[in-house]
Amino acid sequence: GYQRRRLHAHIPAVGSDNVLSSYFTAMKYWMRANDIIHEGYRKHKGSIFKIPQFTGWLFIASGDELVEELRNADENVLSSAAALVDLLQTDYTIGRSVRENLYHIHVLRTTLNKNLASILPDAIDEIAAAFKDELDAKLGDGEWTPLAVTDLFTRIICRVSNRSFVGLPLCRIPDYCTTVESFAQNVVLGGTFLNCFPDFLRPAVASVVNTTGGNLRKMMHYTGPVVDERKRLIEEHGEDYPGKPVDMLSWIIDNAPHNEHYSTENLVRRVLTVNFVALHSTSLSFVHALYSLAARQQYIMPLREELEQHLGKEPATWTKDSFNPCWKLDSFLKESQRLNGLGAFSLLRKTMRPYTFRDGTWLPEGVIVTASQTASHTDSEHFTNADTFDGFRFFRARERAAQTEAVEYTQEHLEDQGSEDWQYRLTSTSPHYLAFGGGRHVCPGRFYAALELKCMLSFLLLNYDVRMKDAGVRPPDVWIGPTSLPSSSAKVEFRRRT
Numbered sequence: 001g002y003q004r005r006r007l008h009a010h011i012p013a014v015g016s017d018n019v020l021s022s023y024f025t026a027m028k029y030w031m032r033a034n035d036i037i038h039e040g041y042r043k044h045k046g047s048i049f050k051i052p053q054f055t056g057w058l059f060i061a062s063g064d065e066l067v068e069e070l071r072n073a074d075e076n077v078l079s080s081a082a083a084l085v086d087l088l089q090t091d092y093t094i095g096r097s098v099r100e101n102l103y104h105i106h107v108l109r110t111t112l113n114k115n116l117a118s119i120l121p122d123a124i125d126e127i128a129a130a131f132k133d134e135l136d137a138k139l140g141d142g143e144w145t146p147l148a149v150t151d152l153f154t155r156i157i158c159r160v161s162n163r164s165f166v167g168l169p170l171c172r173i174p175d176y177c178t179t180v181e182s183f184a185q186n187v188v189l190g191g192t193f194l195n196c197f198p199d200f201l202r203p204a205v206a207s208v209v210n211t212t213g214g215n216l217r218k219m220m221h222y223t224g225p226v227v228d229e230r231k232r233l234i235e236e237h238g239e240d241y242p243g244k245p246v247d248m249l250s251w252i253i254d255n256a257p258h259n260e261h262y263s264t265e266n267l268v269r270r271v272l273t274v275n276f277v278a279l280h281s282t283s284l285s286f287v288h289a290l291y292s293l294a295a296r297q298q299y300i301m302p303l304r305e306e307l308e309q310h311l312g313k314e315p316a317t318w319t320k321d322s323f324n325p326c327w328k329l330d331s332f333l334k335e336s337q338r339l340n341g342l343g344a345f346s347l348l349r350k351t352m353r354p355y356t357f358r359d360g361t362w363l364p365e366g367v368i369v370t371a372s373q374t375a376s377h378t379d380s381e382h383f384t385n386a387d388t389f390d391g392f393r394f395f396r397a398r399e400r401a402a403q404t405e406a407v408e409y410t411q412e413h414l415e416d417q418g419s420e421d422w423q424y425r426l427t428s429t430s431p432h433y434l435a436f437g438g439g440r441h442v443c444p445g446r447f448y449a450a451l452e453l454k455c456m457l458s459f460l461l462l463n464y465d466v467r468m469k470d471a472g473v474r475p476p477d478v479w480i481g482p483t484s485l486p487s488s489s490a491k492v493e494f495r496r497r498t
């Protein structure tokens, strides 16, 4: 209301602060959010500005210092979880129990990252099997075959990721994969729908329109018996029972508090939650990189040469460490994330109490404040020729840094943040490189995602030729409000290499 607007009248608005014209800016925002955010960034970089949305104002912190503050703020002051609950109404779609205890994030940050080397062989086995079933089956003999790629690679990544999450046989059941994918879509759809209603009506609306209920029931059908069996084995033989699978489900069961979180339904919900954060982020990133590769043929040879030098002929022999010296591959993926990320924002936070930034800007309680990754990723103060795709820019920067300091290839990613070239790696973040967020809530799955993307792209490069059907043209991304997606209609042509 008016009272609330007065609370932030001191913050500059993009468009107009006036009720009627801010409504028009909100309408425009849905059509071209990214342009509007860039306009704000150009005019107000270094400070906080606001943009009207139908559901209220959105505050954008710009410039390294303010973004650094967003990255590091305490959860009970600027909350990431509360922002997600607000924006996606996750209490009604994912379930309250998940946010009441976020232990799965701790599992990802610690156990998943420690076990990357040991889960990789299975993931690679799944990549080989999935490419055979999903891609080879569609290719003619030595012919170029045009294919739409978003659904295709979403299915492959769903299989591969779930090989690491729940293992065989679940990851190969097509309906299991359809269920986890559709859950992710329904969380977003349900959240957007529920946000059209005022707070007090939402519980009633959600009880009538439960967008994810069907997904949970199906997931219980597939995963419930597997969870029950693993719980039984733990009860009978202890936590380290013989033959215990090394996958996310085992770690989730091991780390669940022994209360309502240990119920089969809540454990299954947790697996859905991990899929929700992991799947689309990874598959969209892969398709973006694939378009950039297929449209820019000049990268194919140097990437192949690098892979042939460092990876064995048989994918089964690839290890986590074999990718460490593949700096061109790392750089190509990082550049793809820089220019074709998941959307305009990163670091979504909600003010849990009135908050004063160090530059003196005051924000009231209960508003969403975020950073613009697209504006910051294309700011020429941060990157030279910032608007141009330069697949090896981070490779060259790393080489320059390596000349000033000997770089140890085999050092653990997690341990060597001190080395000079750290900032140019795919998995690193900074106040102006925001593809994986940063600071307190930095994506805990990024080491896994990076490894999966590298294995997938390497497998593709070494076994297939790719080019855009529309030669040399990278299809433009599709923007829906502040979310960006790779084109779903463009076709990539594939041919098996002999």
Ligand code: HEM
Pocket: 080, 081, 104, 105, 108, 274, 277, 278, 279, 281, 282, 285, 342, 346, 347, 348, 434, 435, 436, 437, 438, 439, 440, 441, 442, 443, 444, 445, 446, 448, 449, 450
């Ligand atoms: C290329 C793929 C991915 C991208 C681009 C991505 C990006 C992000 C971003 C931007 C955030 C927000 C961080 C922040 O607010 O500071 C995030 C958080 C998160 N991501 Fe990822 N992610 C990817 C893959 C994954 C995977 C594979 C997993 C799980 C295995 C995962 C699990 C999570 C979780 C649990 C969080 C919340 C962390 C927290 O709140 O502390 N992500 N991710």
